Amino acid sequence: METVRLDREIHHTTAANGVVVLSERVAHVRSAAVGVWVRTASAHEPRPKMGVSHLLEHMVFKGTERRTAQQIALELEARGGSLDAYTSRDSTAFQARVLDADLPRAVDVLTDIVRRPVLRDHDLSLERNVVLEEISTVEDTPDDLVFELLASTLWPEHPYGFSILGTRDTVGALSADDLKQLHGQAYFPGNCVIAAAGNLTHEGLLEELGQQGWLTGEAGRGKEEGAPPPLPPVPAAVRGHTSRHARDTAQTHIVIATDSVPFADRRKYALMVLSNILGGGMSSRLFQRIREELGLAYAVYSYASFYREIGVLGTYVGTQPAAAERATAAILEEYGRLAREGLRGEALAEAKRQTAGQLMLSLESPTARMYRLAGFALHGERYLSLDEMVATVEGLAEDEVGAVAAEFFAPGRQTTVWLGPEDRR
Numbered sequence: 072m073e074t075v076r077l078d079r080e081i082h083h084t085t086a087a088n089g090v091v092v093l094s095e096r097v098a099h100v101r102s103a104a105v106g107v108w109v110r111t112a113s114a115h116e117p118r119p120k121m122g123v124s125h126l127l128e129h130m131v132f133k134g135t136e137r138r139t140a141q142q143i144a145l146e147l148e149a150r151g152g153s154l155d156a157y158t159s160r161d162s163t164a165f166q167a168r169v170l171d172a173d174l175p176r177a178v179d180v181l182t183d184i185v186r187r188p189v190l191r192d193h194d195l196s197l198e199r200n201v202v203l204e205e206i207s208t209v210e211d212t213p214d215d216l217v218f219e220l221l222a223s224t225l226w227p228e229h230p231y232g233f234s235i236l237g238t239r240d241t242v243g244a245l246s247a248d249d250l251k252q253l254h255g256q257a258y259f260p261g262n263c264v265i266a267a268a269g270n271l272t273h274e275g276l277l278e279e280l281g282q283q284g285w286l287t288g289e290a291g292r293g294k295e296e297g298a299p300p301p302l303p304p305v306p307a308a309v310r311g312h313t314s315r316h317a318r319d320t321a322q323t324h325i326v327i328a329t330d331s332v333p334f335a336d337r338r339k340y341a342l343m344v345l346s347n348i349l350g351g352g353m354s355s356r357l358f359q360r361i362r363e364e365l366g367l368a369y370a371v372y373s374y375a376s377f378y379r380e381i382g383v384l385g386t387y388v389g390t391q392p393a394a395a396e397r398a399t400a401a402i403l404e405e406y407g408r409l410a411r412e413g414l415r416g417e418a419l420a421e422a423k424r425q426t427a428g429q430l431m432l433s434l435e436s437p438t439a440r441m442y443r444l445a446g447f448a449l450h451g452e453r454y455l456s457l458d459e460m461v462a463t464v465e466g467l468a469e470d471e472v473g474a475v476a477a478e479f480f481a482p483g484r485q486t487t488v489w490l491g492p493e494d495r496r
Contacts, residue, residue: 072286074273077454081444086286089261093444094276096270096439103174103269104438105276106166107185108445110264111257113159113235114302114378120249121230122202122237127250129198131157131165131188138183140194146172146180154180158235161379162264168438171270174280178405182283185258192247199242204333206236214370214389217324217490220316221385224488225308225330231381260285262300264448268440275307303378308486315489323395323491327402328385329484334377334450340426340463341475342384346375347420347429349409349480350386356405361388367398379450384479392492403482410480413473427461 074084080096112124118320131138147154152169154177165185167177236242255470262287265285267276280286308330332338350357350373361371371388386406390398414422434440434457447454455463478484 072277074081076211076279078138078456081454082279083448083454084273086260088286088288090280090285091264091275091448092273092280092285093264093448094271094273095437095440095444096272097269097440100388100437101171102168102368102437103171103177103267104166104436104441105166105174105181105267105269105270106164106265106441106445108264108266108449109163109165109185109255109257110161110262110449111300112158112161112163113233113245113299114230114380116225116230116233118230119235119241120245121233121241122235123241123245123249123253124149124163125235125237126199126202126242126245127190127253128156128158128163128165128204129400130190130195130250131393133194133198134189134191135183135187136189137187137255138180143180143184147177150176152177159378160231160235164445166438166441174267174269174271174276178276178279178283182285186284186482188254190247190250190254195247195250197244199245202236202242203239206234206242207240213318213322213324214387214488215327216318217387217488219312220418220456220490221328221383221486221488224312224314224486225328225383226306227309229284229305231305232250241416254271257300259409264445266441266445266448268444269437291358297309302380304417308381310484310486313487313489316491318490320491322389323392323489324387324389325395325399325487325489326385326387327406327485327487328383329479329486331375331382331384332377333380333382335379335452336377336382338475339375339377339382340460341467342375342382342479343474344419344422344426344464344467344472345476345480346373346428347385348414348418349373349405351425356409357386357388357402360405361398361401365397367391367394367401371398371402377450395489396492399487403485406480406485407482409476410482411477413469413476415469415473418474419469423464425468427464430460430464431457 072087084092113361156165167176223232368390373386
């Protein structure tokens with residue numbers, strides 16, 4: 072094994088079998104957060120198998136070689152801890168938050184569900200229905216559904232545009248053999264990142280992982296050490312397009328968005344600053360213009376999401392159908408202003424202070440620190456200390472921010488997705 076000290080209390084280990092382990096000691100807390108990230112998820116799925124990663128994430132909780140579903144649920148909760156999981160575009164994650172003394176128990180449970188699920192047919196018939204209900208929940212929640220529609224509009228033929236949950240047809244067709252095949256292909260140490268933070272030591276974490284078999288075994292199964300499985304080539308996103316979807320809702324839900332940069336691209340910091348000033352809070356331009364000045368919406372915000380290969384920059388607004396055109400036009404006006412003018416002087420200084428403050432406040436919990444560590448390994452970005460991240464934000468120059476604004480906030484680049492009542496004018 073090769074262990075490197077990245078920071079005063081942060082260590083990184085790569086074992087011979089390819090598993091990556093990162094930890095941060097936070098000595099003043101009495102808790103620990105630990106997670107396992109599998110580098111395979113919805114972005115690696117062919118269309119007919121859409122949703123298989125998410126269904127497998129559900130199914131590992133239905134029982135293992137050593138524990139029933141109820142025992143899995145009780146193992147950490149009975150001691151005040153928690154166990155959770157999620158599927159994203161790039162990875163499937165399983166994490167626990169426990170008292171520091173219960174870290175060995177958390178590692179044991181996580182190992183059990185990730186490495187030793189039984190994946191029985193009769194469990195699948197029940198859990199499939201649970202996932203179908205989850206799909207129904209999204210369909211009944213228009214401010215969630217509009218983002219599903221956005222992804223499929225931006226990348227209609229690439230897995231980045233597919234639904235993470237899958238569709239009724241694809242989920243209905245998945246079998247236990249499909250889940251076992253995915254588990255065998257993806258859930259091995261060399262395809263995993265393990266991260267932890269809290270009142271722990273790196274040596275102690277490695278000892279627990281070693282006892283659970285994470286640090287030995289075959290190396291990589293033919294893949295480059297530490298590299299994620301390959302994705303289909305990501306085409307350019309659909310830009311400058313408007314897509315309207317009729318739905319009998321009280322509001323029209325609108326997302327204005329475009330593709331941006333991947334997680335490891337330095338320009339993401341400029342995008343974060345620009346997104347904050349545009350729609351990041353009550354003081355943002357869009358909140359003040361759309362809600363306070365024009366009274367067109369209760370909810371309006373901007374966001375910047377970054378994946379391993381691409382990013383998405385966008386704005387959401389929910390408004391009365393009669394006001395939808397006006398709200399969209401006002402938002403695009405603010406986009407145009409930002410693209411033309413960028414940020415200069417005190418406006419840029421204020422935006423950088425806001426973003427730096429958010430970065431610092433976001434790392435107040437061990438769980439947040441755990442997520443940050445995993446993100447570097449999962450997305451191929453070199454480790455940056457919090458001070459380095461803040462310095463990067465504070466060092467953004469007017470010209471650099473202006474160039475990013477001109478490229479990514481140009482109104483003509485934006486794709487707009489509407490979900491709401493048909494225009495009856």
